[in-house]
Amino acid sequence: MKLVRFSRQGEKVVQYGMWRDDHVRAIVADPFQDLIVGTAEWYPVETVTLHPPCLPSKIVAIGLNYRDHAEELGMEVPDEPLLFLKPPSSLTGPDTEIVCPPMSSQVEHEAELAVVVKKRAKHVSADDAHKYILGYTCLNDVTARDLQKRDVQFTRSKSFDTFCPLGPYIETEIDPSDLKVECRVNGELRQSSSTAQLVHDPFQLLSFVSRIMTLEPGDVIATGTPKGVGPLVPGDEVVVSIEGIGELKNRVVKE
Ligand code: MG
Numbered sequence: 001m002k003l004v005r006f007s008r009q010g011e012k013v014v015q016y017g018m019w020r021d022d023h024v025r026a027i028v029a030d031p032f033q034d035l036i037v038g039t040a041e042w043y044p045v046e047t048v049t050l051h052p053p054c055l056p057s058k059i060v061a062i063g064l065n066y067r068d069h070a071e072e073l074g075m076e077v078p079d080e081p082l083l084f085l086k087p088p089s090s091l092t093g094p095d096t097e098i099v100c101p102p103m104s105s106q107v108e109h110e111a112e113l114a115v116v117v118k119k120r121a122k123h124v125s126a127d128d129a130h131k132y133i134l135g136y137t138c139l140n141d142v143t144a145r146d147l148q149k150r151d152v153q154f155t156r157s158k159s160f161d162t163f164c165p166l167g168p169y170i171e172t173e174i175d176p177s178d179l180k181v182e183c184r185v186n187g188e189l190r191q192s193s194s195t196a197q198l199v200h201d202p203f204q205l206l207s208f209v210s211r212i213m214t215l216e217p218g219d220v221i222a223t224g225t226p227k228g229v230g231p232l233v234p235g236d237e238v239v240v241s242i243e244g245i246g247e248l249k250n251r252v253v254k255e
Contacts, residue, residue: 002169002246003031003135005051008043014051019169024048031134031170032118032217051093052166053137054116054218059086059164060209061112061141063154065199065224072227081200081208084154086141086222090164097253099162100234104144107232107252110225111183111191111240114139115202116170121215129203132215135172136202138240138248139222140165140183142232166220171245176202180243181226185236193226 023042063082118134148157183191
């Protein structure tokens with residue numbers, strides 16, 4: 001099932017829904033319940049706006065989780081997952097604008113598989129982790145690379161408003177172990193890899209993070225990016241696509 005958050009044209013109310021064949025319908029309650037029931041009416045895609053598909057209390061991102069990306073940055077793959085946080089204020093939905101801030105002259109894309117947490121998780125084993133996952137979506141971990149290199153912490157470089165496009169759907173029925181992850185800028189292929197190349201897989205990551213902080217329904221874990229990160233400049237169109245999930249498209253503009 002593909003889950004979304006959407007609003008109908010001319011309406012401000014944002015609601016959870018399910019997506020099928022370019023149509024959306026609202027669901028009763030929220031998707032973090034075990035029973036997901038759709039309402040009767042299906043709305044055509046042209047009549048709705050999609051929003052980020054969940055509302056995380058935190059976005060936990062993993063650095064250097066593909067060997068080839070660590071190599072291109074000239075860094076070692078860490079023994080344990082390297083964690084940083086992106087603030088919820090950096091979230092933006094599909095088909096929105098990524099705003100390049102004047103503070104940076106090197107904004108880059110990072111295509112990533114994102115895990116969406118289904119229920120509260122604390123001290124979960126990797127074997128049990130699947131029970132705590134609602135599904136998977138696409139995430140662009142937009143990064144001000146010049147600021148990342150200048151600062152010790154990743155916080156500033158990863159946290160500008162609009163630096164976390166997420167969506168368009170949460171796919172609830174997919175095996176994340178070998179999915180093609182790609183990024184295109186203006187149609188040109190920049191990143192192409194598979195989640196089979198992850199150093200730590202989604203289950204190991206959820207387990208690891210849950211030993212540090214309590215994960216809440218809707219929280220997001222960004223699993224890291226493969227090699228091929230590169231610049232975004234105003235006017236670009238960037239598309240993160242993950243096999244079996246969908247395409248997350250955003251335009252790049254200047255602040
Ligand atoms: Mg990243």
